[in-house]
Amino acid sequence: MANTVAPVLELSGIHKEFPGVKALSEAGLRLYPGEVHTLMGQNGAGKSTLIKVLTGVHAPDRGSIVMEGGEIRPGSTQEAQDLGISTVYQEVNLCPNLSVAENIFIGRYPRKWGLVDWGAMRTRAAALLRDLEIDIDVTAPLSRYPLAIQQMVAISRALNISARVLVLDEPTSSLDEAEVQLLFRVLRRLREQGMAILFVTHFLDQTYAISDRITVMRNGEREGEYAAADLSRLALVNKMIGKPADAEDGGPAAAAERQEARSDAGDAAPVVLATRGLGRKGVLQPVDMQVRAGEVLGLAGLLGAGRTELARLLFGADRADKGDIVIGDKAFGAFANPRQAIAAGIGFCSEDRKLEGAVLSLSVRENLVLALQARQGMLRAIPMQRQRELAEEYVKALGIRTASIETPIGTLSGGNQQKVLLARWLATGPRLMILDEPTRGIDVRAKQEIMDYVTTLCKRGMSLLFISSELPEVLRCSDRMIVMRDRAACGEYRRGDLDETTVLHAIAGETA
Amino acid sequence: AKPLVMGFSQVGAESEWRSANTASIKDAAKQAGITLKFADAQQKQENQVKAIRSFIAQRVDVIAFSPVVETGWETVLREAKAAKIPVILTDRAVNVADKSLYVTLIGSDFVEEGRRAGRWLADYAAKSNKPVLNVVELQGTVGSAPALDRKAGFEEAIKGNPKLKMLRTQTGEFTRAKGKEVMEAFLKAHGKDINVLYAHNDDMAIGAIQAIEEAGLKPGKDIIIVSIDGVKGAFQAMVAGKLNVSVECSPLLGPQLMKAAQDVVAGKPVPPRIVTEERVFPAEVAAKELPNRKY
Amino acid sequence: MTHSTTSAAPAAIAAAPTAAAPRLGARLAAHPLARPLGALIVLLLINLFAVPGFFHLEVKGGHLYGAMVDILNRAAPLMLAATGMTVVIAMRGIDISVGAVVALAAAVACTMAAADQPLWFAFAAALGAALLCGVWNGLLVASLGLQPIVATLVLMVAGRGLAQLVTDGQIITVYRDDFFVLGSGYLLGLPVALYVALAVVATVAVAMRKTALGLFTQAVGINPVAARLAGIRAGALVFASYAFCAVCAGLAGLIISSNIKSADANNAGLLLELDAILAVTLGGTSLAGGKFNLAGSVIGALIIQTLTYTVYSLGVPPEVNLVVKSLVVFAVCLSQRSKA
Amino acid sequence: MTRAPYFTSLVTVGLLLVLLVAGGAAYPGFLSLQVMLNLLIDNAFLLVIAIGMSFVILSGGIDLSVGSVLALSTMVAAWLLHAAHWPPAAVMAAVLVMGAVFGAGMGALIHFFRLQPFIVTLGGMFLARGLCYLISVNSIPIEDPAFVAISQAQISIFDGFVSPGVLVALALLAVAMAVAHLTPFGRAVYAVGGNEQSAQMMGLPVGATKVAVYAISGGCASLAGLLFAFYMLSGYGQHAQGTELDAIAAVVIGGTLLTGGYGYVAGALTGVLVLGAIQTLIVFDGTLSSWWTKIVIGVLLFAFCALQRLLAWKQKN
Numbered sequence A: 001m002a003n004t005v006a007p008v009l010e011l012s013g014i015h016k017e018f019p020g021v022k023a024l025s026e027a028g029l030r031l032y033p034g035e036v037h038t039l040m041g042q043n044g045a046g047k048s049t050l051i052k053v054l055t056g057v058h059a060p061d062r063g064s065i066v067m068e069g070g071e072i073r074p075g076s077t078q079e080a081q082d083l084g085i086s087t088v089y090q091e092v093n094l095c096p097n098l099s100v101a102e103n104i105f106i107g108r109y110p111r112k113w114g115l116v117d118w119g120a121m122r123t124r125a126a127a128l129l130r131d132l133e134i135d136i137d138v139t140a141p142l143s144r145y146p147l148a149i150q151q152m153v154a155i156s157r158a159l160n161i162s163a164r165v166l167v168l169d170e171p172t173s174s175l176d177e178a179e180v181q182l183l184f185r186v187l188r189r190l191r192e193q194g195m196a197i198l199f200v201t202h203f204l205d206q207t208y209a210i211s212d213r214i215t216v217m218r219n220g221e222r223e224g225e226y227a228a229a230d231l232s233r234l235a236l237v238n239k240m241i242g243k244p245a246d247a248e249d250g251g252p253a254a255a256a257e258r259q260e261a262r263s264d265a266g267d268a269a270p271v272v273l274a275t276r277g278l279g280r281k282g283v284l285q286p287v288d289m290q291v292r293a294g295e296v297l298g299l300a301g302l303l304g305a306g307r308t309e310l311a312r313l314l315f316g317a318d319r320a321d322k323g324d325i326v327i328g329d330k331a332f333g334a335f336a337n338p339r340q341a342i343a344a345g346i347g348f349c350s351e352d353r354k355l356e357g358a359v360l361s362l363s364v365r366e367n368l369v370l371a372l373q374a375r376q377g378m379l380r381a382i383p384m385q386r387q388r389e390l391a392e393e394y395v396k397a398l399g400i401r402t403a404s405i406e407t408p409i410g411t412l413s414g415g416n417q418q419k420v421l422l423a424r425w426l427a428t429g430p431r432l433m434i435l436d437e438p439t440r441g442i443d444v445r446a447k448q449e450i451m452d453y454v455t456t457l458c459k460r461g462m463s464l465l466f467i468s469s470e471l472p473e474v475l476r477c478s479d480r481m482i483v484m485r486d487r488a489a490c491g492e493y494r495r496g497d498l499d500e501t502t503v504l505h506a507i508a509g510e511t512a
Numbered sequence B: 001a002k003p004l005v006m007g008f009s010q011v012g013a014e015s016e017w018r019s020a021n022t023a024s025i026k027d028a029a030k031q032a033g034i035t036l037k038f039a040d041a042q043q044k045q046e047n048q049v050k051a052i053r054s055f056i057a058q059r060v061d062v063i064a065f066s067p068v069v070e071t072g073w074e075t076v077l078r079e080a081k082a083a084k085i086p087v088i089l090t091d092r093a094v095n096v097a098d099k100s101l102y103v104t105l106i107g108s109d110f111v112e113e114g115r116r117a118g119r120w121l122a123d124y125a126a127k128s129n130k131p132v133l134n135v136v137e138l139q140g141t142v143g144s145a146p147a148l149d150r151k152a153g154f155e156e157a158i159k160g161n162p163k164l165k166m167l168r169t170q171t172g173e174f175t176r177a178k179g180k181e182v183m184e185a186f187l188k189a190h191g192k193d194i195n196v197l198y199a200h201n202d203d204m205a206i207g208a209i210q211a212i213e214e215a216g217l218k219p220g221k222d223i224i225i226v227s228i229d230g231v232k233g234a235f236q237a238m239v240a241g242k243l244n245v246s247v248e249c250s251p252l253l254g255p256q257l258m259k260a261a262q263d264v265v266a267g268k269p270v271p272p273r274i275v276t277e278e279r280v281f282p283a284e285v286a287a288k289e290l291p292n293r294k295y
Numbered sequence C: 001m002t003h004s005t006t007s008a009a010p011a012a013i014a015a016a017p018t019a020a021a022p023r024l025g026a027r028l029a030a031h032p033l034a035r036p037l038g039a040l041i042v043l044l045l046i047n048l049f050a051v052p053g054f055f056h057l058e059v060k061g062g063h064l065y066g067a068m069v070d071i072l073n074r075a076a077p078l079m080l081a082a083t084g085m086t087v088v089i090a091m092r093g094i095d096i097s098v099g100a101v102v103a104l105a106a107a108v109a110c111t112m113a114a115a116d117q118p119l120w121f122a123f124a125a126a127l128g129a130a131l132l133c134g135v136w137n138g139l140l141v142a143s144l145g146l147q148p149i150v151a152t153l154v155l156m157v158a159g160r161g162l163a164q165l166v167t168d169g170q171i172i173t174v175y176r177d178d179f180f181v182l183g184s185g186y187l188l189g190l191p192v193a194l195y196v197a198l199a200v201v202a203t204v205a206v207a208m209r210k211t212a213l214g215l216f217t218q219a220v221g222i223n224p225v226a227a228r229l230a231g232i233r234a235g236a237l238v239f240a241s242y243a244f245c246a247v248c249a250g251l252a253g254l255i256i257s258s259n260i261k262s263a264d265a266n267n268a269g270l271l272l273e274l275d276a277i278l279a280v281t282l283g284g285t286s287l288a289g290g291k292f293n294l295a296g297s298v299i300g301a302l303i304i305q306t307l308t309y310t311v312y313s314l315g316v317p318p319e320v321n322l323v324v325k326s327l328v329v330f331a332v333c334l335s336q337r338s339k340a
Numbered sequence D: 001m002t003r004a005p006y007f008t009s010l011v012t013v014g015l016l017l018v019l020l021v022a023g024g025a026a027y028p029g030f031l032s033l034q035v036m037l038n039l040l041i042d043n044a045f046l047l048v049i050a051i052g053m054s055f056v057i058l059s060g061g062i063d064l065s066v067g068s069v070l071a072l073s074t075m076v077a078a079w080l081l082h083a084a085h086w087p088p089a090a091v092m093a094a095v096l097v098m099g100a101v102f103g104a105g106m107g108a109l110i111h112f113f114r115l116q117p118f119i120v121t122l123g124g125m126f127l128a129r130g131l132c133y134l135i136s137v138n139s140i141p142i143e144d145p146a147f148v149a150i151s152q153a154q155i156s157i158f159d160g161f162v163s164p165g166v167l168v169a170l171a172l173l174a175v176a177m178a179v180a181h182l183t184p185f186g187r188a189v190y191a192v193g194g195n196e197q198s199a200q201m202m203g204l205p206v207g208a209t210k211v212a213v214y215a216i217s218g219g220c221a222s223l224a225g226l227l228f229a230f231y232m233l234s235g236y237g238q239h240a241q242g243t244e245l246d247a248i249a250a251v252v253i254g255g256t257l258l259t260g261g262y263g264y265v266a267g268a269l270t271g272v273l274v275l276g277a278i279q280t281l282i283v284f285d286g287t288l289s290s291w292w293t294k295i296v297i298g299v300l301l302f303a304f305c306a307l308q309r310l311l312a313w314k315q316k317n
């Protein structure tokens, strides 16, 4: 479309090597004013690294970055900002101790007599967030809000600059449908104003909903650049994974079919875990629910509906002050800590990978065996040989892209970190697995593979409590679904009744 | 009458000598019927200043203190004077232009102690048949008043003496552990060349004696040991023949202090300098003296 | 996905250098112990040239005698303190009460030994007192949630007071031969204290490797929240680290008091906590917690002791001691920097 | 951890008042105006150091060199006056610049060479103290008339008085609070303390901020050195031993988290007053032996921190 005008930004021949890993080779990108350009590729393809090179976080080993005709070489995020490149990185990079308003404005405060004008900052921050339909207390510290809100704050921080280039690395991974639409509305407006927007996502729907053009990356290289309109979904997926265009073994539709085909757990299966009035004052209204062996129980709801809270209470991460958990025929007065839950055969993959999941400077292997080892107790160390086997096994099964199992997990790409954490819990062979946004940041194909893998385990008797902001995904996978609203469970649906409109109504609180 | 109230600011409890000093003052106060406000400064001058200010605020009858260091007392002593509270120094002098800021100084003279140690050694050297005696010195804490003065006094006394040669000097921080550690290093570096050890206090000497013994030498014979303070441990070492001489520095100035305090408050004249009686104890008299030692 | 992993592998190894010999050298240089060891060797070399007889060893009184032996003997308490400190620091903590605990343990041991209690009883009581200190610190940090530096500051101040209370402000001298074995005795020609320190270090090293303790310690140090969610008893481990550190300090206190045959409540272990922390950092462990290097801490302790000894042997005037020490600290730090 | 530094700070102020009132009840004359003013006079230098330390701790660092830099400042001031006969104003300026440069140097090592603050400032602590002894192992008296005049000046407040040092310290506190709260630099300090990597990614000048923070701390330490020189009229290498710990304790007691990012500069005042009040209580008691003094300080410190913590907990639940 915009090919008549000159690109605002052009990266070519970018090489970047980390110790032991070649992250980028011959990578490149052209970005035109007034377009939304989506960067696609599998986990570890080098998208985030390319963005970090562009914005001065990493220095490229080789290659050129040309902005509006002149070569640039930003040495820091600050320099990139000064050049008019504004970025939201993949992992939320904000200061948890500062207020929401400050996180948006730090570095370019509204001033009065040279001093920070707190009043103006507050009103402007509130206004910016209202654009994204978020109404929160902007003077509260950021850490008080869930990841999704933090993500929105990071986005509004980037939007706030009068930049010419806006870079968003997986901004939608923790947002739900409605919020994504809001974001897109803002992006379209900015596009109209002539801003060049670089966007990364793993959601094909989103890609096609917003992009003008798509650059596909594979193994650190630019695979190609396409107009979104000319590239079919299938072709796109195949280009990402590097298969000829006709090879086809998957796609959401196929997954759904396979899903259909699997044996229905049914009401006959024994109850693995049940809650009786489990709740906590000010956090969650008492919830009664049952999980049966081998079933996938979905939890749906809007952000803040209380799904994460329910999961945390179940797992003993937070302490419930009401109700019981019944496992088999034993009733526990709620778990006091995660250890008790783990001992009872529960696994919990948290939604906040950076804060609650990854132990960054430990290796993939160490991260992977952590929960299993903790359950076995400190004294019964898993032999190194076994640890390696386990790690290799899961690296293979989940397609974790890492230089070796001894690589620190912190140097893996976001999606691959997520897979390691998933493996951590799978390795404990839990009876009930709680997955809170497990597919966040994972590429299409891997997502499918992971869900397949997990459902296979379910067939063998593992139960799954599945929380995801993507309603279609929950619908597709669940045997049963509990809808939550306003920190209470407000409805339960069986597989037969599961259709999107009913559930949407329930979520919105318009149940007939 | 109301009992006399004395505010006393002690340096700390850094050594056995100091503990004996504190005990003497507390006992003497009890016997004299004086109410003692005791404040421990934990070796910090600023804490002493704080304590003195607080004594002034409490309107005690007399203030006494053992200054951590000579300098820096002018301001707070002026405040005491303005509040008409007499001040008595123990242990060492302060460096103030206006001598009327304190009434009297009770205590020992560190420089003199160093001199006495040096003089004893010079006498010994004169009798010795060795042409030259190599001396190593264990100093107190770097920069502390007793260390500086005992070093200065000793050097003054042996200056120009051709038979005494200073081989090494290093700080042992007034402690047994450091005294031993440094002496070990000296012995490894110089071995049998060392003839004399001069330690700024008995504790370091006691530590060094252990090092010398562990090196297979005989303290008191192979290496002559001179130290200062005259604590009980030193006497025991002298009786055992491991220490040659200890120059007394008496901590027992409680009775003198209380007497002076009562005189000052009663308006009687007090001499500006009250010297405590101190002696030099060579090993020969140690056995006789040991039973008399209180600390 | 699976093939992309395999195809990525060659790319990953592509960085491998060609010749084998430089590769070995490079790998040695990259070893975490390389730099602390290097610093130690440089110090020893300085001594080799500047201090005659530094490396001279002879047998005297049935044991080895020489500067090197002194350094090892002297470094033993510091190694112990540094070992305990390493564990605490690895779990994001810090313990500044080490010196006070040394004084307290020494005071208890000497008071009891001087009162003719059986030696084992005196030592057990001293270690018990140290353990109590550690339990106290652990409770303040792990249960009450105080910040480690203030929590241990309480004991740093009060502990020395307690020690002086035990000794009544006196230096307690012990005249029993069995009491000296720990601090000045020799076994097979080498100081007993060294065996004690190395035994503790070895025990910790083995526990860290052969059990999952090492993994858990690092996990708690790097990300306590994640560690708890993975089912690790983070609180209990933190608590235990302070208890262990205090027992190490107690042992150090026994060695120190046994070595000088007396307990000096006011001066025993003075500022030992700073030296211990210094040893840990010189050994390459970050004070931010997580990854730790036990052997490095031991080398750090040796560096500090060798430095002290060098200053004494070279005849550096005492007023220059501190400047020399600071310059060495800066030099060692800067030499370690390129690792980052 | 504490999500409510504001509340913690309030709790601390409340507990301080309780401590003072308890002291007043136990010891007659404790609550008199002059005793309270003495609290400020005697701790003015500590307050100044704690203010500088607050910035360092808020940025997630630590500065162990402050006590030694203080001593070095007194030494340099005394030496310049005594031996080099500089005019007093020049001496003061020189000392302040020296402290700031010393701090900035450490900051640069910490940031550019990625060294740990603890160890760099520990090195700085040895170095500054060592430099004192290179100048002289003796204490050097200050006899300069200007210094003496300042030292003995008394500014009366009702029927009590304070020293000029108190005014300097309080003015500095006001400025520091404004800087921390109202300037981009101050906010950057909080951001760096909250998450250094994020601050970098948000485009803040992390390096400059870190270097500046240590320069401020060094500058405050040398200003404290000047106040100390007025207070003591001498330069001495053994001055203010262990002051770094007092300052850190004051800042932490004042409600600032050592991990950085949470707390208020004003907490330094509360913290310093708490430590001062504990000491004053002990002097007023006047019956404690040296060792009981230590034990009681420890116990009071513990009681204070434990209460602070429990109250903050209570409020959260």
Ligand SMILES: Nc1ncnc2c1ncn2[C@@H]1O[C@H](COP(=O)(O)OP(=O)(O)OP(=O)(O)O)[C@@H](O)[C@H]1O
Pocket (backbone or CB within 6 Å): A018, A019, A021, A022, A023, A041, A042, A043, A044, A045, A046, A047, A048, A049, A050, A090, A401, A402, A403, A410, A411, A412, A413, A414, A415, A416, A441, A443
């Ligand atoms: N700091 C680092 N050190 C070492 N390797 C790194 C580092 N950062 C990235 N890598 C490696 O570079 C490769 C590309 O990672 P990158 O984060 O760019 O992938 P991505 O395309 O963003 O993936 P995802 O979709 O999972 O976010 C990965 O193999 C990763 O392990």
Ligand SMILES: Nc1ncnc2c1ncn2[C@@H]1O[C@H](COP(=O)(O)OP(=O)(O)OP(=O)(O)O)[C@@H](O)[C@H]1O
Pocket (backbone or CB within 6 Å): A133, A134, A135, A136, A145, A146, A147, A148, A149, A301, A302, A303, A304, A305, A306, A307, A308, A309, A467, A469
């Ligand atoms: N759009 C919004 N506006 C204001 N506050 C919100 C919004 N979305 C979420 N919140 C806040 O988020 C908090 C809980 O969010 P949280 O994400 O933990 O709940 P959740 O049900 O687990 O959501 P999810 O699992 O979808 O992330 C609530 O306190 C709520 O105030």
Ligand SMILES: [Mg+2]
Pocket (backbone or CB within 6 Å): A047, A048, A049, A090, A169, A413, A414, A415
């Ligand atoms: Mg990425």
Ligand SMILES: [Mg+2]
Pocket (backbone or CB within 6 Å): A146, A307, A308, A309, A351, A436
């Ligand atoms: Mg959630």
